[in-house]
Amino acid sequence: DTAHRGRTAAGWRRLEREHGFRAPHSWR
Numbered sequence: 001d002t003a004h005r006g007r008t009a010a011g012w013r014r015l016e017r018e019h020g021f022r023a024p025h026s027w028r
Contacts, residue, residue: 015021 012021
């Protein structure tokens with residue numbers, strides 16, 4: 001779970017920086 005969380009967090013962070021997209025809190 002920890003690995004998956006970190007992986008998704010990094011992916012969403014990248015999207016936030018590139019597209020200004022905000023990941024749903026439920027995913028974090």
